[in-house]
Amino acid sequence: MTPVVATTVDEWQRWRENHPGTLAFVPTMGALHPGHIALVRRAREIAEIVVVSIFVNPKQFGPAEDFDRYPRTLDADLSALEGLADLVFAPTSDEVYPADHPVEPVSAGPVGETFEGVSRPGHFDGMLTVVNRLFDIVNPDVAVFGEKDAQQVFLVRTLAARRGRPVIEVVPTQREEGGLALSSRNRYLSSDEHEAATVLSRALAAVRDRAGDGAVVARASGESVVASEPLARLDYLELVDPETFISVPDDFHGETIAVVAARLGSTRLIDTARLTIS
Ligand code: AMP
Numbered sequence: 295m296t297p298v299v300a301t302t303v304d305e306w307q308r309w310r311e312n313h314p315g316t317l318a319f320v321p322t323m324g325a326l327h328p329g330h331i332a333l334v335r336r337a338r339e340i341a342e343i344v345v346v347s348i349f350v351n352p353k354q355f356g357p358a359e360d361f362d363r364y365p366r367t368l369d370a371d372l373s374a375l376e377g378l379a380d381l382v383f384a385p386t387s388d389e390v391y392p393a394d395h396p397v398e399p400v401s402a403g404p405v406g407e408t409f410e411g412v413s414r415p416g417h418f419d420g421m422l423t424v425v426n427r428l429f430d431i432v433n434p435d436v437a438v439f440g441e442k443d444a445q446q447v448f449l450v451r452t453l454a455a456r457r458g459r460p461v462i463e464v465v466p467t468q469r470e471e472g473g474l475a476l477s478s479r480n481r482y483l484s485s486d487e488h489e490a491a492t493v494l495s496r497a498l499a500a501v502r503d504r505a506g507d508g509a510v511v512a513r514a515s516g517e518s519v520v521a522s523e524p525l526a527r528l529d530y531l532e533l534v535d536p537e538t539f540i541s542v543p544d545d546f547h548g549e550t551i552a553v554v555a556a557r558l559g560s561t562r563l564i565d566t567a568r569l570t571i572s
Pocket of ligand 1: 321322323324328329330332333438439440441442443465466467468469475476477478
């Protein structure tokens with residue numbers, strides 16, 4: 295069945311009154327690909343009602359970023375969600391940020407200023423502000439996020455802990471056969487850049503291969519893979535502590551999250567992997 299579409303908070307609330315049951319929520323910016331669909335399938339497994347939001351949140355884009363050209367493909371998105379989502383919440387900006395009802399801004403704190411936050415100042419404050427607002431509107435039991443956006447997952451977990459709900463469910467990164475993580479931004483890549491973009495997952499594989507040789511060697515091994523790809527410009531490749539999202543010291547041993555960001559032409563891509571440094 296095609297999902298019901300609600301474009302206003304009132305429409306959503308009226309629908310919810312007649313559709314009780316545990317609710318899993320998948321927030322997205324649309325331009326859905328199989329990575330998003332994996333989140334929705336997981337939502338379907340864990341709750342009675344599945345709600346997907348599609349909202350390109352202006353507050354999480356910087357002035358020089360791709361807000362205007364970000365792909366908007368609502369009809370295709372609704373087809374992709376057939377039989378998977380019960381309702382799609384696709385509000386306008388005025389519904390999310392009403393002029394007569396100031397929305398509480400949420401700060402990401404110091405973690406919001408590292409890694410992605412360095413290249414994208416204010417991005418995580420904007421992301422958390424909209425996620426908090428959507429949680430208020432939808433009031434889910436569980437919200438499903440993709441592991442690919444590791445820093446986002448860390449910050450959303452912190453937000454949910456502060457609020458007391460929802461439970462945060464994380465789904466592994468869905469990839470193309472060559473390893474490139476699926477992303478709505480992959481469509482900006484030329485075919486050469488697309489091929490070169492596998493360098494992110496190849497770098498993470500190199501880090502994993504040398505994880506037994508300590509943090510310094512493992513990180514350097516990943517960096518050298520990115521350096522060997524002429525079309526890629528490394529932004530960062532780091533190993534962070536999953537508890538704090540702070541870079542681990544050189545003599546660290548234990549579980550880490552490897553995070554990488556690189557530019558292919560004008561497109562910035564990120565990827566991540568969990569691994570154990572020994
Ligand atoms: P976005 O529409 O890019 O804001 O992403 C919406 C959700 O989909 C976020 O929780 C992302 O982490 C998740 N997501 C995006 N790409 C992937 C992927 N390749 N695999 C799994 N989840 C993803």
